[in-house]
Amino acid sequence: MTAQDEFISTVSHELRTPLTSIRGFSQTLLNSWDRIDDENKKKFIKIIEDQSNRLINLVENILTVSKTNVGNIVFTKVDVNSAIRKIVPIFKETYKNHKLVLNLKNNLPFARLDEDKLQQVMTNLMDNGGKYSKEGSTLTVTTRVEGERIYIEVKDEGVGIIEEDFDKLFKKFSRLENHLTSTTQGNGLGLYITKQIVDSMYGEITFNSKENEGTTFVVSFPVYNEEDALKCLQKS
Numbered sequence: 001m002t003a004q005d006e007f008i009s010t011v012s013h014e015l016r017t018p019l020t021s022i023r024g025f026s027q028t029l030l031n032s033w034d035r036i037d038d039e040n041k042k043k044f045i046k047i048i049e050d051q052s053n054r055l056i057n058l059v060e061n062i063l064t065v066s067k068t069n070v071g072n073i074v075f076t077k078v079d080v081n082s083a084i085r086k087i088v089p090i091f092k093e094t095y096k097n098h099k100l101v102l103n104l105k106n107n108l109p110f111a112r113l114d115e116d117k118l119q120q121v122m123t124n125l126m127d128n129g130g131k132y133s134k135e136g137s138t139l140t141v142t143t144r145v146e147g148e149r150i151y152i153e154v155k156d157e158g159v160g161i162i163e164e165d166f167d168k169l170f171k172k173f174s175r176l177e178n179h180l181t182s183t184t185q186g187n188g189l190g191l192y193i194t195k196q197i198v199d200s201m202y203g204e205i206t207f208n209s210k211e212n213e214g215t216t217f218v219v220s221f222p223v224y225n226e227e228d229a230l231k232c233l234q235k236s
Contacts, residue, residue: 015055018055021048021051022048022051022052025045025048026048028044029041029045073201074114075112076112076113076114076115077112077224078112078113078115079108080110080111080113080150080152083115083118084104085104087122087126088100090123091126091139095130097136098130098136098139100140101140103142104142105143109150109223110223111150111221111223112201112225113201114201117201121198122152124191125194126154128156129154129156130156132158133157134157137158138157139155139157140155141155142155145223148223149223151218151219151220153216153217155214155215155216156215158214159211160214161215169207198221201221202222203220204220205217205219
């Protein structure tokens with residue numbers, strides 16, 4: 001089986017699961033509406049809504065994977081701290097019971113990035129931290145500069161990752177087993193997409209984690225340099 005065949009097979013399986021649930025519960029409601037009490041009706045409709053959202057997220061992520069593979073990256077001079085602040089309201093609205101701490105270094109130099117893609121990376125990492133940590137826990141985002149690279153850390157107080165699962169983390173459709181995954185929506189593409197985007201912007205992504213103690217992701221990108229930017233422009 002080729003890599004493309006394997007990808008299509010996996011996508012088909014991932015799509016089939018929410019579609020089967022949506023069809024099954026819809027048919028049950030249509031065929032037995034008068035015999036189902038209001039509580040169960042609400043329960044079934046909530047399942048349909050959840051599976052519809054899962055399906056939408058899956059399709060969006062698959063489209064992102066295909067776009068990332070063709071390399072539609074537009075490099076500009078980016079204020080990393082400003083880009084991070086723009087997505088803070090989204091995190092706070094989604095995870096209202098989490099605490100968010102920003103340790104953003106003053107006078108951080110510009111980075112050579114695609115700002116939209118950086119925001120997607122940060123959204124994925126912050127969402128991952130919120131999703132796999134308990135309500136009331138803290139997510140900390142830190143920026144710093146070392147030499148010619150800018151570093152961004154996203155630290156959560158979540159369930160963590162066991163060492164045996166480290167090599168699975170950035171693989172397509174890989175969801176790690178822990179006591180929160182059974183109640184958390186996900187399709188195993190978020191971190192895969194994140195790594196693809198980081199790599200495409202000449203960045204690096206690493207992590208350290210301990211089970212039940214949380215995970216810290218660290219991404220780094222080159223500081224903006226006029227000479228390097230001109231060379232890239234001439235090559236394009």
